[in-house]
Amino acid sequence: MFRSKVDPWLAAVILISALFVLGSVAVVWPRAAWLPGKFVMVAVVLLGSGLPLWLLVSTVYRVDETNLTIQSGPLRWRIPLQSIRAVEPSRSWISSPALSLDRLCIHHGRVGQALVSPKQKQAFIQALQQRNPQIRVQGF
16 A cells, blocks of 8 residues: 655645534524524535545555555545556646645546556556556656
8 A cells, every 4th residue: 555645735735624614603603593504514515624634644555456445535446557657757737646845747548648647656666567567767
């Protein structure tokens, strides 16, 4: 299992936004006398602070004998190792299950790409190449 590298600025943005959501709900909570309003606020807290925090603590990459599994909160992707064509460094800002801009772009299938940010990039790449020696590693 490979944990995602986390950029400090991104962790700060997630933590500050979660605190802002919690603080906003705490201010409005006493004014919501009707029960459905409180349910809405609980949903806002769960989505606005719970989900980002879940993504922050649970983004991992697993390499087993046949698949690369990317997990980030409730989201999960499985990429067959034999479909991976190449791995190269990336600094793309595109949304992805990567908590750092120090990323790897994994080219798979005919046109698929996945952006990941394992803390231990070299060990991650070695794990991929051990199971599929055909993977081209470019740009390092």
